[in-house]
Amino acid sequence: MNPSDSLIFVAMLYVKALHVIFMVSWFAGLFYMVRLFIYFVEANEQQEPKKSILQEQFELMQKRLWWIITTPAMILTVVFGTIMILDQPDYYLSQSWMHIKLSFVGLLLIYHFYSQRMMFQCQKRTISWSSGKLRLWNEVATLLLVAIVFLVIMKNTLNWIYGTLGFFGVALLLMLGIQLYKKLRKTRA
Numbered sequence: 001m002n003p004s005d006s007l008i009f010v011a012m013l014y015v016k017a018l019h020v021i022f023m024v025s026w027f028a029g030l031f032y033m034v035r036l037f038i039y040f041v042e043a044n045e046q047q048e049p050k051k052s053i054l055q056e057q058f059e060l061m062q063k064r065l066w067w068i069i070t071t072p073a074m075i076l077t078v079v080f081g082t083i084m085i086l087d088q089p090d091y092y093l094s095q096s097w098m099h100i101k102l103s104f105v106g107l108l109l110i111y112h113f114y115s116q117r118m119m120f121q122c123q124k125r126t127i128s129w130s131s132g133k134l135r136l137w138n139e140v141a142t143l144l145l146v147a148i149v150f151l152v153i154m155k156n157t158l159n160w161i162y163g164t165l166g167f168f169g170v171a172l173l174l175m176l177g178i179q180l181y182k183k184l185r186k187t188r189a
Contacts, residue, residue, distance in 0.1 A: 007131055019080035022073045026112075027145055028072025032136040033115055036062050038131045040122050057127075062119050069101050074112055081105075108144045132182065139168045139174040 007105070036058050043054035085092045092098050115137075119126040129137070147167055 003059055008087075012084065013040075013153060015080050015083050015087075019077060019084060022080060025073035026077050028140060029073055029108040030112065030141045031138065033065055033070060033119070034134055035063065036065065036140070037115075037122060037127065038134045038138075040176060041129065041134060054121075059123055062122060065177060066119055070112075072114075078105075078109075083169065095156065095176050097151050097155045101148055104144055104151070108141070108148070111140060111144065132165070132178075135178050135181075136164055136175075139171075139178065142170055142174060143167065160163050 040055055040058040040062070043051050043058065045051075046054060085098075103144060118129070148168070150163065
């Protein structure tokens with residue numbers, strides 16, 4: 001290996017590390033953003049002036065989270081992922097797991113921009129989702145995270161039957177967890 005190959009290899013390790021760091025930041029932003037939507041919607045149940053005070057605060061938190069953390073992290077995740085693919089296009093673009101991963105990333109981008117639309121609806125006070133529906137929406141990002149991480153780690157060794165069963169198993173567990181949470185919440189009220 002000549003020295004320039006070694007430098008490229010090390011540089012690509014930095015790129016990979018940055019890709020993972022920004023991916024974690026992106027998901028953290030998405031998870032917290034939907035929680036803020038839930039709090040915003042639940043603030044509707046409060047009396048004035050508490051309702052307006054809470055909604056204004058949640059709106060400010062949403063804007064800061066979205067434009068300072070979540071969207072920049074999304075952009076940098078895509079940029080560093082693209083750099084990795086461009087570094088070895090023959091390898092990455094020939095792998096079936098990468099095609100599936102990129103499909104999930106495409107769904108994640110749709111999720112991201114739909115969540116942005118929901119943020120704008122909060123600002124206009126036109127969001128029509130219930131807190132229960134928003135809790136389910138939050139789990140969509142969890143399912144995408146599980147799918148993407150398993151694809152990247154397992155690559156072509158993933159048994160698709162077990163992978164599919166596992167994916168739906170996680171979805172079922174998340175749904176059951178949400179239902180249990182709703183029941184516990186009702187018994188406390």
